[in-house]
Amino acid sequence: MYQLTKNGVKLIEQNLFIPLDTSNRDWCAYLEWQKQGNTPTPADAPPSMAIDH
Numbered sequence: 001m002y003q004l005t006k007n008g009v010k011l012i013e014q015n016l017f018i019p020l021d022t023s024n025r026d027w028c029a030y031l032e033w034q035k036q037g038n039t040p041t042p043a044d045a046p047p048s049m050a051i052d053h
Contacts, residue, residue, distance in 0.1 A: 002030055003041040012041065 002009045008019040009030050018026040034040070 001038070001040075002033065004043040006043070009040055 001012060002018075003012050005017065008017060008021075008027065010017055011026070016026075018024065018030060021027050030040075
């Protein structure tokens, strides 16, 4: 349902970014969802900085 991001979470089904902001009702809904024992999907791994030679 939710995926962690750098500065908040993403509501996966709607591809909606929710900022870490306690006055944001969607952020509060996310916190309530977490309190119910749910776990968000981990953040995507950053792109690799490796250079192929």
